[in-house]
Amino acid sequence: MTTTRTAPALETAKRVAAQVTDPEMPMLTLADLGVLRDVAVEDDAVTVTITPTYSGCPAMATMRDDLVHRLLDHGFDDVRVRVALTPAWSSDWISERGRQALRDHGLSAPGPAPAAGGPVPLTLRPTRRDLACPRCGSSATAVTSEFGPTACKAMYRCEDCLEPFEHVKEI
Ligand SMILES: [Zn+2]
Numbered sequence: 001m002t003t004t005r006t007a008p009a010l011e012t013a014k015r016v017a018a019q020v021t022d023p024e025m026p027m028l029t030l031a032d033l034g035v036l037r038d039v040a041v042e043d044d045a046v047t048v049t050i051t052p053t054y055s056g057c058p059a060m061a062t063m064r065d066d067l068v069h070r071l072l073d074h075g076f077d078d079v080r081v082r083v084a085l086t087p088a089w090s091s092d093w094i095s096e097r098g099r100q101a102l103r104d105h106g107l108s109a110p111g112p113a114p115a116a117g118g119p120v121p122l123t124l125r126p127t128r129r130d131l132a133c134p135r136c137g138s139s140a141t142a143v144t145s146e147f148g149p150t151a152c153k154a155m156y157r158c159e160d161c162l163e164p165f166e167h168v169k170e171i
Contacts (some may be wrong), residue, residue, distance in 0.1 A: 009076075010041040016074050023062040023167070024150050025071060027101040034093025037084055045078035046071050051089045054171060055151040089141050091171050103134045108156065108167040133158035134165050 017039050018031035030036040030050065038049040048067050052060045064081045072078040091110035094102075099109040108131050133139045138160035145155040153166040 009044070010039070012074060013041050013046045013048075013071060013076060014039045016070050017067055020063065020070055022053075023059045023066070024152070025102070027131055028094070028098050029107045030067075032095045032098030032101065034089065034095065034098075035165070036066065041076075042077070045080065046076045047080045047082055049082045049084050049136045051084050051087075053089050054169070089171070091168065094168075102168060106134050106163075106165055107153075108134050110131070110168045110170040112171045127171075129167070131156060131167060133161060133163065135163050136161040 017036055018029055020030050020036075021095060022028045022030065022035070023032050025033070033051060034054065035050050036048070037051050038046045038047075048062065048071070050060075050067070060083075064083075067081055068079045085165075090113045092113045094110065102109045111129055111131075129143075130139065132139050133141055133156075136158060138158055140159040141156050143154055144157050144164065147153075148166050152169055152171075154169055155164060155165045156167050159165045
């Protein structure tokens with residue numbers, strides 16, 4: 001009776017994988033981040049497909065280890081993590097729940113991603129964005145550094161409440 005065994009196993013694997021969080025933005029699950037692409041169970045082997053976020057984000061190895069360990073902890077003893085590079089991850093894949101979680105933690109969620117496919121403009125000036133301060137909602141914000149503590153975030157300061165905040169970049 002493989003079907004009766006596989007269906008709950010798939011549900012469990014999906015639930016466990018979806019709850020793994022991003023090591024750099026722990027308020028976001030891999031599901032909310034849009035990194036988790038697919039979970040499949042076949043003959044008791046779990047295959048999780050993930051798509052890396054920002055290139056060069058060292059978080060990927062941690063995500064992979066976390067997925068494997070969490071699934072092993074839930075009784076799966078054959079866990080594989082497959083990395084799918086196409087289609088490329090976009091910050092548009094962050095769910096509405098994920099965006100709310102970012103705001104709840106004082107981070108500014110990414111705006112619409114630039115159109116894919118065309119040449120990527122390379123400029124030394126900071127990208128212009130219309131942001132609202134995640135604390136007070138003011139739109140009087142100024143970029144202080146295009147590279148925050150991690151490459152995927154830019155640093156901003158609110159000119160009304162004067163609080164600095166991090167903005168998760170569009171990609
Ligand atoms: Zn503010």
